Amino acid sequence: MTTLFERLGGEENIVKISNNIVEFHSVNPAFKSRFVDSDIAKLKKSVADFFITGSGGPNVYQGEDMLTAHKGMNISDNEYMAAVDDVMKALENNGITGDAEKSEVLYIFYSLRPDVVAV
Ligand code: HEM
Numbered sequence: 360m361t362t363l364f365e366r367l368g369g370e371e372n373i374v375k376i377s378n379n380i381v382e383f384h385s386v387n388p389a390f391k392s393r394f395v396d397s398d399i400a401k402l403k404k405s406v407a408d409f410f411i412t413g414s415g416g417p418n419v420y421q422g423e424d425m426l427t428a429h430k431g432m433n434i435s436d437n438e439y440m441a442a443v444d445d446v447m448k449a450l451e452n453n454g455i456t457g458d459a460e461k462s463e464v465l466y467i468f469y470s471l472r473p474d475v476v477a478v
């Protein structure tokens with residue numbers, strides 16, 4: 360049984376996927392205004408490290424837990440769904456088209472929903 364990390368193409372492809380996620384977020388009409396003051400390069404690195412660690416790769420993530428990172432933002436369901444779309448698009452864009460891999464990423468994303476939406 361290979362880890363999700365391996366099936367997503369390891370660190371190299373996860374970095375590409377994560378860069379895409381942040382790029383799509385920064386132009387997504389549902390919430391792009393939230394990222395206008397962000398350090399995009401730093402955020403890309405954080406998202407990639409989070410994804411690498413969370414998919415069963417090396418334990419490299421040193422950022423905040425999801426509740427602390429999103430507390431006070433009052434993120435809506437609509438914004439959350441729009442973010443899911445960006446993640447799915449980023450996977451496909453980088454060759455991840457298998458249902459198993461997409462479902463597993465979706466499951467991880469969904470399991471974090473209570474720490475992110477309306478907190
Ligand atoms: C389960 C879904 C989500 C995950 C896994 C996630 C992941 C992350 C991560 C890893 C960080 C960086 C934290 C750090 O470096 O300490 C972050 C920051 C952030 N997230 Fe999320 N996020 C999610 C959903 C959302 C949604 C739906 C929005 C808004 C529409 C959002 C807006 C932000 C903002 C504004 C930041 C701070 C950016 C900055 O530092 O400039 N996130 N998120």
